[in-house]
Amino acid sequence: MPPAGRPRAFDMEAVLEAAMLLFWEQGYEATSLAQLREATGLSSASLYGAFDSKEGLFEKAVEHYIAGPGSVTDVVADEVASPREAISLLLHGSISMQTDTSHPRGCLVALSGTVRAPGAGEAGARKVVAARRASDRARIRACVVRGIDSGELAEDTDVDGVTSMIHGFLLGISTQVCDGTPAGHLHTAADAVLANWDAQGG
Template identity: 40%
Template sequence: MRASQIGRPRAFDAEAALEKAMTVFWAQGYEGASLTDLTEAMGISRKSLYAAYGNKEDLFRKALRRYEEGPGAYVAEALREPTAREVAAAFLAGAARSGTMPGLPAGCLGVQGALAAGGTGRTARDILAEWRAHGQALLRDRFRQAVQTGDLPDSADPEKIARYVMTIANGIAVQAAGGAACEDLQQVADATLRNWPPA
């Protein structure tokens, strides 16, 4: 049952297809994912892909947004924790978990989607670099707030702590992409938390 609309109805679920596109970009990277890979995984034709999402780059942006709201949602959730330590703990636990979920690609789309790129992937690489930088800025701002409320000492440097936490999250993503188990990555997160605040 859907809202009345004119024209031939779509023969596929746009959201379900986008979910498939997300996993293809996640597993194969922007440059490694061809239109053939994408359309086969999504179960639609090239024509439908262009009509529904735009070109390959547009699809990638949409897939990243879906990632951010799905597997990457732990970021926004972690920021809502009451203390800086709990923010960091939730953030790293989320990184470990979302990078090792059964039935989904290993690692993080934001890290491995286009870390190095040739001419065709440069825009995607820049989109992801900006995306990671934004996430780190959100962490820094949250840690700033923690200093202001006394949750972190005045001597704490939110910028450095945010970079430290993001570096470990990025490393966890690489480890996950290399096949590490969630339990092992959680132990890295735990070791990090035993040294809190880090600076």
């Protein structure tokens, strides 16, 4: 049974989609409540009633992104594929998604800012994206470990070094895409990273 009180008159998914696209295109700070109201069609009261604050709406929009376009990075956690194949799917899939012209360029998680002054304000809006980046990194690292266990990588492979190389390239894709680097160049670059993976093989 529905909860007491007047029911919501808007489509939550559609609202989150509109907010996601706006934050994706402009970033958190540059997106105003006035723009969000226009894009979602909601009033301030509805927006704040449902999300408490601009930060709250951003968090939900990011979760919507992670469950949608951002889910391409989930493949790296797939333990069915070989570690090398998982990394390949991660990189090529991310490039394809970020250069898809049906939505804004780049990755919302990679572009939405970094915690510049750690310990200080601990800006709430950035916590959710930083957490996703940390999650992606941990999954990549686990994949590298699996690669060593399976013999794809040499026993003495530096786990954090290879993880940082792959994660660094992944994060750098966004800026390149926004700057106009063609998808083809990035796919070739991803293959070069994977060639490195092979070179480290034991």
